[in-house]
Amino acid sequence: MKNIGFLSFGHWSPTQGSEVKTAADVLTQSIELAVAAEELGLDGAYFRVHHFARQLASPFPLLAAVGARTSKIEIGTGVIDMRYENPFYMAEDAGAADLIAGGRLQLGISRGSPEQVIDGWKYFGYRPAEGESPADMARRHTEVFLDLLEGKGFAEPNPRPMFPNPPGLLRLEPHSEGLRDRIWWGAGSNATAEWAARLGMHLQSSTLKDDETGEPFHVQQADQLRAYKAAWKEAGHAHAPRTSVSRSIFAITNDTDRMYFGRGGKETDQVGFIEQQRSIFGRGYADEPDKLIEQLKGDEAIAEADTLLLTVPNMLGVDYNAHVIETILTEVAPALGWR
Structure with a gap:
């Protein structure tokens, strides 16, 4: 059995066909x-976050709205x-979004990827400290965030407050109790995956990582x-680790599928450079269900992960994406032991 969710990049565009x-x-x-x-x-609904782009950006209003309209599905980023x-x-x-959802948030965070503008974070009022890189700043923000989610008091109360305070320092x-144990880190390298394990975050690994071997x-x-799992075990955390990988997987079952994704599973890995780092981009999968099943059997990372996120072509609309999800759940997942 495997947890299966969708991952939407949340594109929008006023173009023909969208x-x-x-x-x-x-x-x-x-x-x-x-x-x-x-x-x-399906087990999860996950959304990508990008700034300065025609894509989903501020996640928490969306997560809260999804939480209010659903009752079982995990909701994440x-x-x-x-x-x-x-x-x-x-x-x-x-905390607010998780309470609305009844404790179903699974928040994926990371140091980020190249964005639409140069050093976009500076427009949000942030600068790396002396000697820090932007990635270091992201990890510093993360460690503060994780500490705050523990729910411990840290702020000195006003002796003459507008409303009565509970005793002690204020948080x-x-x-939302338990949210700290539902934070995931999107890691692009083995080293950052191990760092996430030491901090007790779950691991999200996408279709892009450093080409290390x-x-x-x-x-x-x-x-x-x-x-990551070895580092988690060494850290001795009380809760169990979770790992997810994302993939573009399309089962071709009708002419519409064939029109959009009828390349017949001919994709391969690609290698390129991002910010001077040699990176490898994983292949996608698109084929008839029986051929797709055989291809997916050879994917070691999907087998190793407990959660699979299916990237969806959101600009093709809700009905078509529901069809994409349903064909994976009914035509592919049972044969692979995922259902």
Whole structure:
């Protein structure tokens, strides 16, 4: 058995063929897709976060709305760029959204990826400290955020407050018990995966990582997951670790599928450079269900992970994406032992 969720990048564009032409469209359709996915029996609804782009940006209103419209499905991000985040506001927003959802948030965060503008975080009021890189700043923000989620008091109360205070130092409110144990880190390297394990965060690994050995992407990613689990065990955390990988997987069952994704599973890994780092991009999968099943059997990282996030083409609309999800759940997942 495997947890299966969808991951939406939340694109919108007023172009021909797009079913998602405005920001209002992408927000309302994201909620509708989460509702449809829950009805189909999917385990998770996850959303990417990008700034300065025609994509989903501020996640917490969306997560709260999804939480209010659903009852069982996990609701998460993949990922929030911590270079842009005020950990204090984020802790309040995350606590509120998690309470609305009844404790179903699974928040993926990370140091971020290249964005639409140069050093976009500076427009949000943030600068790396002396000797820090932007990635260091993201990790610093993360550690503050994790501490705040513990719910311990730290702020000195006003001796003449407007409203009565509980005794002792005050914490941020609202506090959602247990959210600290449902934070995930999006790691691009083995070293950052091990760092996340030491801090007690779950691991999200996407279709992009540092090319550390020259081996196929799925082999390197499986090794990353195993290194993470070893570091978690060594850290001795009380709760169990979780690991997720994301993939573009499309089962071709009709002419519409064939029109969009009829390349027949010919994709391969690609290697390139991001910010001077040699990176490897994992292949996607698109084929008829029986062929797709055989291809997926060879993906070591999917086998190693307990959670699979299916990246969806959100601009094709809710109905088509529900079809994409349903075909994976019914035509592919049972044959692979995922259901």
